[in-house]
Amino acid sequence: MTRSLLFLLLAWICLFASSCNQLIPGEDFDARTTDQTVRNLTFTNVKINRKPDASLLQPPRDPYLLGPGDILEIEIAEVSGTLARTFVMPDGMVYYNLAGGVKAEGLTQRQFADKLTQALKRDYTQPLVNVSLVEVRSRRYWILGRVFKPGLYPLRQPTTLIEAISGAGGLFTSGFSGFTEELADLSNSIVIRDGEILPVNFERLVQGGDTSQNIYLRHNDYIYLPSATSSTVLLLGAVAAPQAVGYKESLTLIDCIAQGRGPAPGAYTRQIVIVRGSLDQPQAAIVDLNAILTGKDTDVLLQPGDIVWVPKRPLGVLETTVKDVFRTAARTIASGEGSRVAGSDADPVISIPLSSPSP
Missing domain, CATH: 3.10.560.10 (Outer membrane lipoprotein wza domain like)
Known part of the structure; x- marks a missing residue:
């Protein structure tokens, strides 16, 4: 009996020692050891030429072409009661006096005045028509992201990028810790034109005052300043x-x-x-x-x-691939931000031109 109890005791001690050996970490155990099932990436630096072309720094010199929404003031000289304010309809037509509908979209003020004069000759003798552009509404640009007043703005006159940011209330800031902190990620801020990202360095422009980055905006330009805390x-x-x-x-x-x-x-x-x-x-x-x-x-x-x-x-070429990735990312972000600002999960009422123009 004593011999049996001694045998069971020895067996239990061996089992306990074996269990301890499996459950208690060895001396080389370190809880800070990196998870071997994942790894950090090794990256390659990609060189991309992002110097703005000199033409981007010049104000538009093309004559203004009328478009839908533009408000006009029209009068037949020396004919009382003919002064009227109207606008270019969505179909590009202007309806004035006895002329009926006259196509205005895509014409300069002078060209439209000439067409309107011809239409009025049926009812007036040698009419002299004056056309004034009261308000520009057909040319516009988007500025979204971390500015105080994001939204859609009319492009009434030659406007630089800095002027656009200022017109939107400036960069969104926070006054924590007793100083003002910019909340926009300038290193990844973009301007999209005709589906392409323009080579603008917002850090050099906003923080360094580099005027070589202060481009002039064009119709349908899209500016996006993402959050630095994203x-x-x-x-x-x-x-x-x-x-x-x-x-x-x-x-x-x-x-x-x-x-x-x-x-x-x-x-x-x-x-x-x-x-x-x-x-x-x-x-x-x-x-x-x-x-x-x-x-x-x-x-x-x-x-x-x-x-x-x-x-x-x-x-293919890595540089070209990275450009394509940035272009796709910019269009995706622009589309999402535009829909959000439009106030609906559905397609926005005013679409953002994100595709390259047809050849």
């Missing part, structure tokens, strides 16, 4: 649901693409592009998503502000 990752390209993914600690590429419901059919997942940094000093990394999914490589960590782009075909 914490999202932009997922774009060939994914089922492109979107801004809210950043959380240790967000990985797999997590991000999963929130976009995975790659779209036909996506080229061997070369996922991740862009980090500013417009003037971007960095890019190429990741093989297939290798991660098959366990041949580890998942990668993302950071707030990253752009993840899933291509549809093998990549």
